[in-house]
Structures are given as structure tokens and as C-alpha cells.
Amino acid sequence: MSTPLSRLAAPSSLSLRAARFGRGDNASSRRRSGNGVRWPGLLRGLSIGLKTTLLIAACAVWTGASAQKPLENCDKPVYLTFDTGHMGIAPLVADVLARQHVRVTFFAANERTQQGDGSLGNTWAPWWKARAAEGHEFASHTWQHAYWRGDVRSDGKSGEKNSGSGAEPRFRIEPSAGPQAGKRMIWSARQYCEDIALAADRLASVTGKKPLPLFRAPGGKTSPKLLAAAESCGYKYVGWSPAGFLGDELPSGPYPNDALLKKALADIRPGDILLAHLGIWSRQDPWAPAVLEPLITGLKARGFCFRTLREHPQYQGWIAQHGG
DSSP, X not given: OOOOGGGOOOOTTOXXXXXXXXXXXXXXXXOOOTTSOOHHHHHHHHHHHXXXXXXXXXXXXXXXXXXXXXXXXXXXXXXXXEEOSSOTTHHHHHHHHHHHTOOOEEEEOOOBOTTSSBTTSGGGHHHHHHHHHTTOEEEEOOTTOEEEEEEBOTTSSBSSOOOOTTOOOEEEEEESSSTTTTOOEEEEXXXXXXXXXXXXXXXXXXXXXXXXSEEOOGGGOOOHHHHHHHHHTTXXXXXXXXXXXXXXXXXXXXXXXXXXXXXXHHHOOTTOEEEEESOOTTOSSOOTTTTHHHHHHHHHHTTOEEOOGGGOHHHHHHHHHTTO
């Protein structure tokens, strides 16, 4: 891309591990008296054991309370979201989010990874399961990472001409993942819905958690008819804010990490939806954790807090109505 840094914002219509508590084992030697037991030593051991047990129990109670604690009030929320990609930085992203106690929303497609499998395949299933345990949210990015390339008119051409009264909308689609990757085809609204649902169903399977009834179209490429078709089958589109385009999919040379970080910290405003990826093939200098962690700490220092899309006022009503 040749987008100047001043125009990093994409139009809105486009495109941990849990903290581990150490547990020390108390070693004690047994000294036997005539009946085989030395009572002072036994009582001392019981006392130490009781203290250790109480400490572990207290930690467990504290951890559970923290997990269930209502979110503090915050008048400067931002909504960090991640789309899938080659997954090369996914473990690093998870580490940063856990360390910073930040929950995000992941939009997942079954994209090709650096290991050659799919990002929603069995290899990555434990990773997704762990993220669910940490309280993150999930939504569909379409199963085949299917790009919208245009609406189909009733005469078979691309454009905005009505398809005819009662006719099912059709779209020109180009998947970038799976056996149909790179091929252009025509999908009905039903087929597009099925591709959204397939990713959502797989997310439910690997996370054990129902995904949000939301979706993100690859590249943010949509049309009013496409969005209406998705809503008809229960999925509302989520894009990103202009300042929320964090630039991790831009080439490293003209858009180094320090420039991306500086721009994001200067431009992000309360309520913004932020977009990043779990790995971009074209970027040589990984965006995370180099930008991710200082971005989070920098925004926190400015009074921002991080929320998932479940808490976004624009989508709360839709989520409640559609069983999210």
C-alpha cells in the first residue's frame, strides 16, 4: 500500500496466559519417639500445612472474585479487536493481554497460518480455548475469509441495479482461505450467511463459549445489500474507527512501528474500535508486542480503559436480541 501516514485511517465501510500462583511444597523430616510420632514436629507441620492451605484458598477466592468483579466505571473506553492472520504473533499477543489485564474481541476466519494449517484448525484449538477462559469475546470473520467484490445485478453484471422483486441478493465473492482461495464466484445471500455461521460455529466448538452475533467482513468491504443479508441471518457488521486502524497490515519500511505507535496514541479517542491482526504476511517487523504493549500502557496513562464489543453501546441491544 502507498497510503501516506496521515491517511492511515481506513474508511469505516472498508477494510497469558493466566497468572500462575507458585505453590511451594513444605519439606519436613519425621522424627520418631517411642510411639513413632514426635508430636511437636507433627503439630508444627500441621500448622505450616494449614497456613499453606489457607493461602492457596485465599488466592483462589481472590482470583475468582477478580474474575467476577464488575468492571469499574470508565468514561474513556476503547474496544480493541483482533482479526486472524498467519497467527505468528498470537502467543505474544496473548501474553501482553494477560499481563496488562486487557480483554478484547477476536474476529476469526480459518486463515492459513505459518504452520500451514488453519487458524481455526485443531492445532490452534487449545489457544482459542485458553483465550475464552481469560474472558475474551469472539465473533465471525467469515470461514473462508471471503472478500466481497460487488453486488450482482439482475442482468448478471456488477452494480446497484435492483435484482428484481423478491429475488435473493447475490454477490461476487473472492475467498482468500481454503480450497477456493483466489477464485471469484457468485454467492447467494444464503451462501454468505452460511460462511459467516461456519466460522461462528467453529468458534463455539473450540472455545466452549457462544460467539457474539456480530461479524467483520474481510477488508471491511461491504455493501448495503450484503449487510442487510447478514442481519437477516442474525449477524451485525462491525468495522473500526478511522483512528482505530492501527496500521499493522502496512509494510514495515514506510510505516515503522514507532510511527504507528505515535500516531495511534495521538489520534485515538474514547469510543473508538481498534483493529489489529494476529499476524500479517506482508509485514516484516512484527507489530506485537513492539507496538501493542506500549499502546495499551500509553492509553491507560491517558485515562482510557479497554472493553469488549459485548459492552459497546452500539451493539448491546443487538446482542441481547439475538442471544449473544
